[in-house]
Amino acid sequence: MKASILAQINHFGQTPKQLFQKPHPQRRTDRKVLPHPLRYSAYLTHQEIRKTTSSVSQIVTYNDKILIAAANSFLKPVNYSEYISWGFPDRSLRILTYDQDKLVSTHENLHGGSQIQCTGVSHDGNILTTGGDDGVVAVWRFFKDGTRRLLRMEKALCAHTAKITCIYVSQPYSLIVSGSDDCSVILWDLTSLAFVKQLPRFPASVSALHVNNLTGEILTGAGVLFAVWSVNGDCLAVVNTSQLPSDLILSVASTTNSDWQDTNWYVTGHQSGAVKVWKMVHYTSDEAANSKSKSPPSTLGGMSLNGQTQEYRLLLQKVLKAHKHPVTALCLPPDLKQLLSGDASGHLFSWSLKDDSFKVS
Template identity: 35%
Template sequence: EDKNRKVIRLLDQNDMVIDVYNISQISGLDAREGLLLLCKNNIYLIDNFFQRADGEVVEIWKVPRKERDEYLILVAQAAGMETEPTVSLDGDMHNCRKWANTDLKEIYKRRFLFRDVALELFFADGQNALLTVSLKERDELYTKLASRVTLYEDSTESIIGAGEKEYLTNTLSGAFKLSNLFGTSILSELTQRWERRDITNFQYLMYLNTVAGRSYNDLTQYPVFPWILADYTSEDLNLENPDTFRDLSKPMGAQTSERRLEFADRYRQWGETNDPAPAFHYGTHYSSAMIVCSFLIRLEPFTQHYLKLQGGTFDHADRLFDSIGKAWESASEKNMGDVRELIPEFFYLPEFLENVNKFNFGVKQGTGEAIDSVVLPPWAHGDPKVFIMRHREALESDYVSANLHHWIDLIFGFKQQGQAAIDALNVFHHVSYEGAVDLDKITDVVEKTATIGIINNFGQTPRQLFKKPHPTRMLSSTDVATLGFYPFQDHTDKLVQSIRPVKGLYNDRLGVSSNQQLFIPSDGQRYIEWGFTDFSLRLFSSESGKLLNVFEKLHVGYISTACFPDSRTLVTGGTDSMVCMWKVKADKGTDFIPLECLRGHTSSVTALTASRSNSILVSGSEDKSAIVWDLNRMKYVRSLMGHENGVQLVCINDSTGDIITCSGHVIRVWTINGELLLSKSTGSSSEPILSCVFYEERPKEWSGKEQIITGHKKGIIKVSPGISAIAFVCEL
């Protein structure tokens, strides 16, 4: 214990260390060495400590280089990664991150530099970590961590499963206990769900990237997505015309006949030489750290990663990513050294297309044109949000759905390697493939450093997932008889008034609650109620209505609103202008333990809503503002201002992160980053909005068919199909 006293002081009271591992945390192009502590109650990641062979814990800078991670140091030499001790934002050299054992939700085996040394951990609060350990310890550590995994209450929170609870419970829960999560049965299940259209094209591509070892934490193995459009010049995007789309059956190097002939000739000529290295079509890759950083150069921390790759300065302005249309022309036709594909951000993140940080990227030669925000195709009308919306719509179109399996064959499937890859003009440098080199068998330091540099800089081909042609997707159908139900957004005329009042619906069973009551997730067996004259919050049994407990002095004054982001967290708002977060403790009974009091409002808090998938909490107040809070860090993020009256209602679209605020008769829609998308009156000032909700066709899945539903006096419900459509009125 004396040898470990440096880290013991960082532990929770009564927690006890069970195992200690020397690890490195990979983040982008940087790596932080430190310790992973598996304790009785929690899991800790602590920076800049090292446990020596005799058990003593010392600062990392006191450790001889020969005892540290050899590969991390070689990578640093090859690619400019940071391995020196890092300081956290609050100035702490030994930054400590902590999660309860029950918060570990998913763990995946990963490779780093094609070595089986990495694990990726996902936690209930949305945070994650990519760790490397010694080769001999990886599987042992995986087994210990897998035994601590607890399933999500809601399967849509999982990065690998979004669907029926039965699927998650019966299939994935067992898989976590196996030595390899990604068994063929799991992959087969995912593929079948895509075939049946149970999941979107975007979701399926993300799943395949995950299964193939791609990670947002590692820029050298970043998720890869396809170019899907070939039309970046039209004023209007016609998704019914096949010519609008890229040929998904061919790699980017074979999109034109001229390129196909030239790359085929290059492969043939290589084979005629005496070079022992295997022949290849392309001397560059479709996914690399430089490609990712070039696309995301306008956003931090990718700007800094790009500068590291470029030696501290931006590349010449003419070579920077500044136009989507020109990038397509370069990768599909004009530049024989460019065969890049896209990244997921092209389908959900408009901010990466804007120079929000006002970086000086220089000017182009000849024209003197300054590089600023990315030039969009005409059909985006100069708006990054419109580009993302139409691009995502194109990804989910019937044409892409009918042809996406061809691209999967190239990137993840049977055309990735072997004769099929040669025939498809889809062969890259041999070092980019898994299993091509074994770094641990290379004894020459110079050769090992050079090989690491190639792997790190050139790009890494994803793990091959399919050895046979990928199945096709079912055709889409709007026929009610085929679907077995009426799609809500197309059949609002089928809505009828309920025979009896319905005040609350909980999971699969009907539950009645008033405006000042909430069921406690995840089973709804108990509910809370507030609004009493003694300012208390009370706990009741849902079945019998019996009073179970009374909680007093949670606020100085009345509790005015509350919400449950999840079964472990309660948030309350009061007339004292405070937003308070509580840990739900449910051992023998139910108790609420204070976590944090959030200060930002100047008047009564009137509304609360939370999105665990977006890790945000939104509060509305009589002070005419709404505030977005970080749900994980319990910190202020931004205010949403400009309301004429107090904010009475707030809600969040789980799939997009968009936020609704309602003030009087006016509804406003904001992006998760606080940009106002829409401000609209729903009627006269004497008809305030009484209730509001986002309707998502499938919870937490993008569909492009989200609707906003507002409730008003006299039983009127107004339904707006999307934020730009004109609301229509249904009398219920």
């Protein structure tokens, strides 16, 4: 008997007779589940939380702080203590501190005689991408030479035929997405810096790009056309957001909280000042069946999808009206406590749910 017990201990380890002296505490059932602000967008209320003198081009939440970038500026990860600025008469790109606007470094002739139009930075802050009015997407790496901070060109990505209007860098999916005035969106591999795919040509200049770093979905805004694409460049859903051709999409955003939360919610910011909330549903769902559009189109707004029909529909849930100027930036913080929107006049609004305004079912 003793030998068999010792053999069992040698093979499986010794199990204590009693591990706990007290009963396990009961599970908490009163824990409050944070409601999704877009799911309950009908109950969102707005509050102006900041006013700046310049257009808001980017909104970032970091350590419970809300950081914003002005026009022709981009907040630099990882800690967002610096920002990148461009559009100067000497066509230089400058890095400045966020708190005091102190000049850190100046970089000239990044696009020769062409002006920089937009930038994107990898999440670790080491890779910088710049898009110029020469149609080139340039990829740079930050490095230090003693006390000097320099940029080393990794590669010039050439495929667009007009100026670059927007760039997004997604390090989790090793992806660079660039949009241009030539109505094209191109996917590039961040590691090999090689061409991956060009999306179907859009009917208008591409004005907004976003990559969901949780799902890999690519959001595009071109004219009034809003589309959601898979990380492989397949069109999941597309919709005309407005009956007015002048109500351009200027900003897009999506939920990146966690995979157990709803990730099929999207927000678009428009030239008219409207903020529109969208939900993506499968075309066979009851919600899609009850919508006005009965069949998913293979062409929409002049964009050819090569006869392919989308598996999902984008349904308008709510139009949020508070801005009197074009909505140029959107942000859905990971904690889902609020939706942040900024406009061309420097107004920053927070959209949140009041505890007593609704009841979560």
